[in-house]
Amino acid sequence: MKLCWLDIRNADGAKNAIIEEGIHQRVDAIVAADPADLAAIPPTVKRVLFPNADALPEKLDDVDLVVVDPARHGDPADLAQRHPELEFGRFVEIVDAASLDDACRAARFDHWSVLSFRDPTKIPLEIVLAAAAGAPGSIITQVADVEEAQIVFGVLEHGSDGVMLAPTRVGEATNLSAAAAGGAADLTLSELEVVGLRRAGLGDRVCVDTCSQFRPDEGIVVGSYSHGMILCCSETHPLPYMPTRPFRVNAGALHSYTLSEQGRTRYLSELEAGGKVMAVDSAGRVRAITVGRVKIERRPMLAIDAVSASGVQVNLIVQDDWHVRVLGPGGVVLNVTELTAGTKLLGYLPVEQRHVGYPIDEFCIEK
Known part of the structure; x- marks a missing residue:
């Protein structure tokens, strides 16, 4: 079963309906920019803070995992020492060879790596998955829609450990959960x-x-x-x-x-x-x-x-x-x-x- 993260940072008016659908579909995480949006999320769903601002909020009471851009927020390992009660993940946007190297390192050594690929080709993701083979961390790939999620789940026959999708309408969380369930059950x-x-x-x-x-x-x-x-x-x-x-x-x-x-x-x-x-x-x-x-x-x-x-x-x-x-x-x-x-x-x-x-x-x- 692949991991499904719902990104509600720009959901606006549909935010509450998307959250409700996501909880009903038992998605793995809700991703928000404001901790207040995570306060009512039940403990069965991981509460992920992915801040838009350059500084982290002072209070992180309703957060389980913080995804940070090291260039803006600091190194995840340093932040984890300052906040031992929280998990931290690294965000990497892959736009060139240097950022691809960063993504490979993150996938090998970080507990959580959230990756965004600028170009539509899946070759950079293949490289990251190959570099991270056997690593204990989890790779979450940002996708534009459910169709792309299905492709990402199957890259190199292994796929990303999970995807992060920003739904544009109610119903996408349901379709994403179905895609994450993967192949049919074996037959007797x-x-x-x-x-x-x-x-x-x-x-x-x-x-x-x-x-x-x-x-x-x-x-x-x-x-x-x-x-x-x-x-x-x-x-x-x-x-x-x-x-x-x-x-x-x-x-x-x-x-x-x-x-x-x-x-x-x-x-x-x-x-x-x-x-x-x-x-x-x-x-x-x-x-x-x-x-x-x-x-x-x-x-x-x-x-x-x-x-x-x-x-x-x-x-x-x-x-x-x-x-x-x-x-x-x-x-x-x-x-x-x-x-x-x-x-x-x-x-x-x-x-x-x-x-x-x-x-x-x-x-x-x-x-």
Whole structure:
């Protein structure tokens, strides 16, 4: 879980509403220029003073952490000796090579580093994160909006420890909290047994090409029904007659469900470049990856019927070809044309029905 700081220093009329929303969303800190704005903040939220003036206020009774610009307020280490009851952090604005060096030192040695990057490139942040690898402190990066926060959370696959956002309207704190929650929860996969195979004639199958490289035991879960999906393997493993495409899953017929962000299902036909799909490995570990392209082409189709130990019926319709593969227990790679009754597969069995992709507890029959 990444840290979320809300900067209310310039919130003006919306200040109280933003604070209330932030507390409700359990943000990690409220950042203010005036200690009076922090007086009513509950102890579950860190109260951060980030003064606009050159001098610190005389009274810091309602403050947990003070972020200072050393050029205006003094060195954080010296201030910490004078105020042992408080935490101090260092603010660095990165505008050139010298300030980038300052940010790297702060990230390595200061307990809190609040960084602001003048230029839109994320290369300076990558350099800071690399320099701070293994350091015990926390890096908070100032962001312009929630979209930038999502990018910052993923830089170098590690991301900044947190972000500081100055909301312009109510609702942004909620969106920021959702972005900070990161990837979806891991899935509990079930063992399925193949009970039937039949040729299903021609149909439109979907290859999902992503912007990421799949691991050998990783793919996406796909199924005809929302209550049961099968783990389809990527084209990471060698194939005859064609090169491997480790970014691709030959997923199934275009009507099929797969998992997207926030637990929502999407039809394969709905996926598009720039969207998200959930990659799942044989242990159920999940990560959101970006769709780069979707290829829909007419091919001969194969229907796979399987059942779980609890009796849940699962169906998947895929291209009827040897190079289309699914995963079995332990990440075993299985060619769909070589499946037989009794073959064990890995699958996911959601407990909720779906309405426009969202989980809902209602009566629904799929067959």
